[in-house]
Amino acid sequence: MLIPRLHPGECQVWWARPLTGAGPDAALLDPIERGRAESYRRDADRARFTVAAGLLRLVAGAHLGVEPRAVEINRACPDCDRPHGRPTLPADGWECSISHSGDRVAVAIGRTGPLGVDVEEVSDHPDLAPMVLGPGESGDLVTYWVRKEAVLKATGEGLRVGLTEILVSPPDAVPALVRAHRADLPARTTLRTLSPGDGYRACLAALDTPGLAVTELQAG
DSSP states (O other), X not given: OOOOOOOTTEEEEEEEOTTTSOOOOGGGSOHHHHXXXXXXXXXXXXXXXXXXXXXXXXXXXXXXXXXXXXXXXXXXXXXXXXXXXXXXXXXXXXXXXXXXETTEEEEEEESSSOEEXXXXXXXXXXXXXXXXXXXXXXXXXXXXXXXXXXXXXXXXXXXXXXXXXXXXXXXXXXXXXXXXXXXXXXXXXXXXEOOOOTTEEEEEEEESOTTOEEEEEEOO
């Protein structure tokens, strides 16, 4: 797999299909990751986690000049210290984020500010609208969802902040953070719409990287 170099302000988003295509196997994972993979009851969930974790190791190892199995990826949760938090890399100036849904895995890595990537399979979620849409927001629920999730993954706050507490631009407009629970965030946040393929929506968020350049690549 050819992995192009990254320069400051650049991010790569790597796509994989864990259910229908070949991908990294569990041999690349560390013992903690293998234990987490084995804890999933459904084969599909196990495959998504395994491919995402292995792909992050392959790409990060290539960029950092480290064997994939030796990359020290920290997933400690800030609330309970269990290894299910956002992944961080052992090198200053390098950021990463992962997401998976259906038959899509996204791994983002960049020489940027903090990153957040989110992908979701398109389906009807009318019951989720009150948990996603804020005042004045209407339209494609999944597009709002991925834009907001990407922002909160970049900040590291995740589920600790409700999606209705932030407002983003409409689905047919250039993605942008309009209002947030923190006054400093809109000016610091850059959003990019991604191309995960038919039946999916995806978005990338980066903090403190106004000139963000994104390249999407297929793993395999």
